[in-house]
Amino acid sequence: MVRVTMTRTRRQRDIRIAYLLLAPAVLLLLGVLAYPLGWEVWTSFTSLSPLQDGATAFVGLENYRRQFHDPQFWSAAAVTLVYTVVTSVAKLALGLGFALLLARPFPGRTLVFLAIFLPWAYPASVSVIGWYWTLNPPIPTAYAAFMGSVKYNVDSVAGGGAWAFISVALFNIWRGSSFIGVLLLAGINAIPPELFEYALLESKSPWRRFRAVTLPLLAPFLALGVFLSLTGAFADLANVWTLTAGRIVFPVLSTQAYWLAIHGGQFGPASALSLMLVPLLLGALLVLFRLFDGPEREPS
Amino acid sequence: MNPQPWRARLGRLTLILMATVFCVFPIYFMLVQSLKTAQEDVFGNPLIVRNPTLENFEDLFERKGSARGFVGSVLRRSYPFLDWLGNTLVVFTGAVALTLTLSVAAAYGLGRLRPPGFRWWRRVIFAAYIIPQTILFVPLYQVVNALGLDDNLLALMLIYPSMALPFCIWMLSAYFQHLPREIEEAAFIEGAGRAGAFFRIILPMSRPVLVAAGIFTLGTIASDLTIASLFLLSGQNQTIPAGIGTMEVALDELAAVAGINLLAIPVIAISALFARGYVRGLTAAMLEGS
Numbered sequence: 001m002v003r004v005t006m007t008r009t010r011r012q013r014d015i016r017i018a019y020l021l022l023a024p025a026v027l028l029l030l031g032v033l034a035y036p037l038g039w040e041v042w043t044s045f046t047s048l049s050p051l052q053d054g055a056t057a058f059v060g061l062e063n064y065r066r067q068f069h070d071p072q073f074w075s076a077a078a079v080t081l082v083y084t085v086v087t088s089v090a091k092l093a094l095g096l097g098f099a100l101l102l103a104r105p106f107p108g109r110t111l112v113f114l115a116i117f118l119p120w121a122y123p124a125s126v127s128v129i130g131w132y133w134t135l136n137p138p139i140p141t142a143y144a145a146f147m148g149s150v151k152y153n154v155d156s157v158a159g160g161g162a163w164a165f166i167s168v169a170l171f172n173i174w175r176g177s178s179f180i181g182v183l184l185l186a187g188i189n190a191i192p193p194e195l196f197e198y199a200l201l202e203s204k205s206p207w208r209r210f211r212a213v214t215l216p217l218l219a220p221f222l223a224l225g226v227f228l229s230l231t232g233a234f235a236d237l238a239n240v241w242t243l244t245a246g247r248i249v250f251p252v253l254s255t256q257a258y259w260l261a262i263h264g265g266q267f268g269p270a271s272a273l274s275l276m277l278v279p280l281l282l283g284a285l286l287v288l289f290r291l292f293d294g295p296e297r298e299p300s
Numbered sequence: 301m302n303p304q305p306w307r308a309r310l311g312r313l314t315l316i317l318m319a320t321v322f323c324v325f326p327i328y329f330m331l332v333q334s335l336k337t338a339q340e341d342v343f344g345n346p347l348i349v350r351n352p353t354l355e356n357f358e359d360l361f362e363r364k365g366s367a368r369g370f371v372g373s374v375l376r377r378s379y380p381f382l383d384w385l386g387n388t389l390v391v392f393t394g395a396v397a398l399t400l401t402l403s404v405a406a407a408y409g410l411g412r413l414r415p416p417g418f419r420w421w422r423r424v425i426f427a428a429y430i431i432p433q434t435i436l437f438v439p440l441y442q443v444v445n446a447l448g449l450d451d452n453l454l455a456l457m458l459i460y461p462s463m464a465l466p467f468c469i470w471m472l473s474a475y476f477q478h479l480p481r482e483i484e485e486a487a488f489i490e491g492a493g494r495a496g497a498f499f500r501i502i503l504p505m506s507r508p509v510l511v512a513a514g515i516f517t518l519g520t521i522a523s524d525l526t527i528a529s530l531f532l533l534s535g536q537n538q539t540i541p542a543g544i545g546t547m548e549v550a551l552d553e554l555a556a557v558a559g560i561n562l563l564a565i566p567v568i569a570i571s572a573l574f575a576r577g578y579v580r581g582l583t584a585a586m587l588e589g590s
Binding site for chain 2: 038271277
């Protein structure tokens with residue numbers, strides 16, 4: 001009886017300590033994110049604008065409703081969808097390829113591993129500057145004529161600004177595939193080698209071995225990669241947007257929101273627009289959690 | 301296993317070569333440009349450098365306020381690059397240290413002490429990634445102003461951890477959660493408390509996972525340009541990304557590329573040094589998960 005009470009009080013104390021340890025991180029996240037998120041949600045229901053005189057009115061769902069009747073919204077949504085799908089698929093495919101290449105030993109593997117690690121390790125804040133200005137050179141350099149003609153040809157087929165957009169998408173793929181490649185390599189390393197040996201006895205077809213052993217065991221890492229790729233897909237566009245003061249001509253939802261907020265002063269619609277993706281991302285996250293943070297058996 | 305047929309080996313080798321070139325070429329290209337003179341930049345071969353020079357790097361360290369010559373009739377101004385370098389060092393070190401401290405504490409609490417619903421705590425924290433960053437800077441600016449941190453490096457040191465904390469807490473707590481109980485019990489028997497067991501046993505053995513969290517944090521905060529440009533306005537207070545973002549690319553393309561490399565070299569060196577630990581840490585964090 002005494003023992004039971006003792007373990008219970010110890011458990012109570014452990015729980016208190018746990019909350020105490022959790023508090024600083026949660027407070028920082030709340031301090032940085034909670035007020036801004038609340039502001040954004042509230043603003044999306046109002047007509048807040050720094051350009052307007054008079055009081056801010058509560059307009060309910062008007063800002064959302066207006067988006068759905070705006071053809072610009074639908075074109076931005078379409079670009080967002082295509083951009084996200086194309087970059088995510090490319091990142092996953094390349095990343096998986098990198099990881100599978102690195103999974104088996106060969107001479108010089110360490111160097112190739114470092115080479116594949118580099119695009120992510122290279123600070124994106126500055127590599128995106130170099131990348132963007134190299135593919136869209138501002139002045140006569142030795143490669144400017146070549147890049148200029150590429151830009152001209154792409155833009156004349158796909159519309160003005162297409163090349164600038166594509167160059168950012170390429171950057172996102174270049175850097176993201178490096179991150180996912182290393183993440184998946186870590187995943188392959190977590191698979192016990194005996195499983196591969198066993199699979200080798202079971203099936204001669206590499207494709208079937210991949211489907212039956214590698215892919216299911218990599219699923220948590222793939223899920224994590226997909227999610228981080230979804231949420232990180234727009235950071236590079238935002239960076240270039242900052243860099244060029246809005247020269248991206250193909251708007252995605254987030255750059256469209258920037259545009260509305262900064263050039264139009266329409267904070268209400270801009271907030272509504274940037275919140276549109278939240279339900280979709282939340283849904284994706286809840287599905288993916290089952291793969292990479294599922295409940296497990298061990299009670300310990 | 302039989303030796304692979306030569307055709308399969310050749311195919312593999314080609315793929316490895318292609319992957320390496322794909323990953324390294326853009327970086328090589330930027331490095332080459334930064335070593336060029338202005339003449340060679342315009343008239344030379346873009347892929348190689350014949351007369352490598354460090355003058356672009358030296359340009360960055362010219363004294364403040366001194367003019368660096370003309371392009372056409374436009375004065376090329378100099379930049380307080382040394383200040384930028386110092387600021388970057390302070391912000392990156394501070395943000396990584398803060399992130400690691402907070403995430404280790406929170407992850408130990410969640411993964412080891414397991415308060416009720418700890419898995420949901422972890423998931424809710426991880427879900428912070430779905431908050432759209434788009435126009436978050438408007439209210440964020442109000443928060444920073446209210447704290448009196450306008451144009452202050454401390455603002456970045458508080459904002460940056462919020463970008464890496466959710467992932468680090470999730471990874472570290474998954475790792476702590478899967479450590480077998482016996483590991484601590486040995487220390488308890490010797491009379492150590494929870495804190496003693498943590499510092500003497502758990503923390504040292506978590507080194508790879510801590511490295512992974514640190515490298516992830518560094519990579520994440522080093523990728524930010526938007527927040528740094530928005531919150532650090534005066535020239536002396538900027539970090540390297542924010543500063544390079546303000547450079548006149550048309551006039552100072554070569555100096556800008558040199559600045560890019562100067563930030564990249566230390567970050568890459570640190571990442572390369574810990575690259576293997578990074579992979580090992582990610583593996584360790586997920587090994588028994590799912």
